[in-house]
Amino acid sequence: MRTFVIASQVNIIVGSHVWVEDPGLAWIDGQVTRIDGQDVHVQTTNGKKVVTNISKVFPKDTEAPPGGVDDMTKLSYLHEPGVLQNLATRYELNEIYTYTGNILIAINPFQKIPHLYDTHMMEQYKGAALGELSPHVFAIADVAYRAMVNEGKSNSILVSGESGAGKTETTKMLMRYLAHLGGRSGVEGRTVEQQVLESNPVLEAFGNAKTVRNNNSSRFGKFVEIQFDKSGRISGAAVRTYLLERSRVCQISDPERNYHCFYLLCAAPAEEREKYKLGSPESFHYLNQSKCYKLDGVSEAEEYLATRRAMDIVGISEEEQDAIFRVVAAILHLGNIEFAKGKEIDSSVIKDEKSRFHLNTTAELLKCDPKSLEDALIKRVMVTPEEVITRTLDPEAALGSRDALAKTIYSRLFDWIVDKINISIGQDPNSKAIIGVLDIYGFESFKQNSFEQFCINFTNEKLQQHFNQHVFKMEQEDYEKEQINWSYIEFC
Numbered sequence: 435m436r437t438f439v440i441a442s443q444v445n446i447i448v449g450s451h452v453w454v455e456d457p458g459l460a461w462i463d464g465q466v467t468r469i470d471g472q473d474v475h476v477q478t479t480n481g482k483k484v485v486t487n488i489s490k491v492f493p494k495d496t497e498a499p500p501g502g503v504d505d506m507t508k509l510s511y512l513h514e515p516g517v518l519q520n521l522a523t524r525y526e527l528n529e530i531y532t533y534t535g536n537i538l539i540a541i542n543p544f545q546k547i548p549h550l551y552d553t554h555m556m557e558q559y560k561g562a563a564l565g566e567l568s569p570h571v572f573a574i575a576d577v578a579y580r581a582m583v584n585e586g587k588s589n590s591i592l593v594s595g596e597s598g599a600g601k602t603e604t605t606k607m608l609m610r611y612l613a614h615l616g617g618r619s620g621v622e623g624r625t626v627e628q629q630v631l632e633s634n635p636v637l638e639a640f641g642n643a644k645t646v647r648n649n650n651s652s653r654f655g656k657f658v659e660i661q662f663d664k665s666g667r668i669s670g671a672a673v674r675t676y677l678l679e680r681s682r683v684c685q686i687s688d689p690e691r692n693y694h695c696f697y698l699l700c701a702a703p704a705e706e707r708e709k710y711k712l713g714s715p716e717s718f719h720y721l722n723q724s725k726c727y728k729l730d731g732v733s734e735a736e737e738y739l740a741t742r743r744a745m746d747i748v749g750i751s752e753e754e755q756d757a758i759f760r761v762v763a764a765i766l767h768l769g770n771i772e773f774a775k776g777k778e779i780d781s782s783v784i785k786d787e788k789s790r791f792h793l794n795t796t797a798e799l800l801k802c803d804p805k806s807l808e809d810a811l812i813k814r815v816m817v818t819p820e821e822v823i824t825r826t827l828d829p830e831a832a833l834g835s836r837d838a839l840a841k842t843i844y845s846r847l848f849d850w851i852v853d854k855i856n857i858s859i860g861q862d863p864n865s866k867a868i869i870g871v872l873d874i875y876g877f878e879s880f881k882q883n884s885f886e887q888f889c890i891n892f893t894n895e896k897l898q899q900h901f902n903q904h905v906f907k908m909e910q911e912d913y914e915k916e917q918i919n920w921s922y923i924e925f926c
């Protein structure tokens with residue numbers, strides 16, 4: 435049975451323990467000292483006197499357990515300060531997970547808690563009913579897995595939260611647990627689950643970047659579909675990705691970075707850097723728009739080798755890896771091509787010898803004709819039903835087509851890598867059921883937001899709607915069907 439507890443109307447009187455809003459701390463507790471009509475006077479525990487409207491004063495549960503409750507539905511008052519207080523209390527005790535019914539709330543610990551995710555822990559959660567043990571991401575994966583095995587039902591786990599909240603880390607833990615449950619022992623070669631887990635470092639190298647909030651922010655959405663056979667063993671998997679942030683390839687602002695792969699390649703062993711004619715990241719326009727080149731505690735040179743190893747594991751051949759990095763290097767060189775005004779009006783030429791070098795290198799790496807590449811950058815071809823018109827571009831427009839080309843090449847490279855991973859992991863056309871894990875980029879709002887940011891935020895809002903639909907609206911429909919007396923909540 436599902437229960438819902440709502441903040442019941444409680445009389446606020448002189449002496450009541452309450453929560454009031456605080457500009458610095460969000461909420462602060464205190465005691466009511468006086469009530470003048472709608473105005474409530476509160477003496478806060480941090481020594482302030484606050485006068486506020488009665489509608490902004492919330493009762494505090496003075497009998498709440500000191501360590502908080504592991505399921506928010508056990509709270510006496512389910513209002514914002516009550517929920518936050520409970521999460522904060524638990525967080526102080528390193529309890530980063532809390533349930534709200536069958537939803538799991540995870541608070542980012544920003545530190546490694548290895549014992550929380552070891553094999554011993556996985557074994558404990560195996561087959562345990564939800565709520566029997568402490569809240570944990572493994573428990574959620576276990577429920578999904580049991581439902582699939584017992585009822586043959588496919589399930590999806592939705593991981594949402596704002597940027598830096600810990601979605602990607604949570605997704606990895608979910609997958610690791612599912613691999614633990616459905617993995618095969620004694621299978622020769624690389625198993626599906628190993629390949630799915632190993633595809634993470636590859637996807638992260640090409641689809642993650644440092645942002646203001648997160649040193650390893652996913653700049654794409656991801657839906658991992660793990661397929662199972664009739665005995666509950668993993669039989670295949672597919673990774674579907676959505677809307678890679680393309681603008682980052684050409685434009686970054688301090689203290690953010692471009693996609694990790696560019697910096698990794700600039701730290702590759704000397705002979706590889708020579709092969710791709712690469713220098714330090716500072717020498718490339720697509721990287722030097724921000725002064726941030728390094729990440730704390732990360733060795734780019736080691737990460738480069740780790741990415742190569744991960745590529746081996748997911749089945750990307752040596753030759754293909756070379757092709758991938760040739761394209762990455764080509765994009766860096768492409769970004770260094772500059773244009774000057776040409777003789778004719780609204781036309782441009784390659785600016786100088788340096789730009790000519792980068793043009794030739796780009797062409798060499800992409801294995802295309804340098805003259806064709808040059809034409810593609812400084813001219814625009816328009817095809818009309820009657821004729822084909824070629825028009826020259828001024829330097830500004832040429833820069834625009836250079837950047838557009840870089841973005842297109844990069845996003846196609848990313849899609850190609852994802853396809854490659856999927857082919858290599860292999861899908862099971864006869865799979866009995868799947869468990870999907872959705873990890874999308876989090877909500878973010880800057881002073882200036884691009885169209886891509888709009889799409890990201892729109893996706894988050896749509897998911898929030900989906901969540902509301904399932905958690906509240908459908909619940910209310912049940913209440914109505916069962917004719918339970920219930921005050922309706924309106925959603926916009």
Ligand SMILES: Nc1ncnc2c1ncn2[C@@H]1O[C@H](COP(=O)(O)OP(=O)(O)OP(=O)(O)O)[C@@H](O)[C@H]1O
Nearest residue numbers: 544545597598599600601602603648651652875876
């Ligand atoms: N359970 C956890 N244990 C330890 N560290 C964590 C955990 N969850 C998150 N972190 C830390 O927080 C950082 C950000 O988390 P993560 O990349 O998962 O965020 P995200 O919600 O996916 O963000 P974005 O939407 O920007 O991709 C991680 O790099 C890691 O250092």
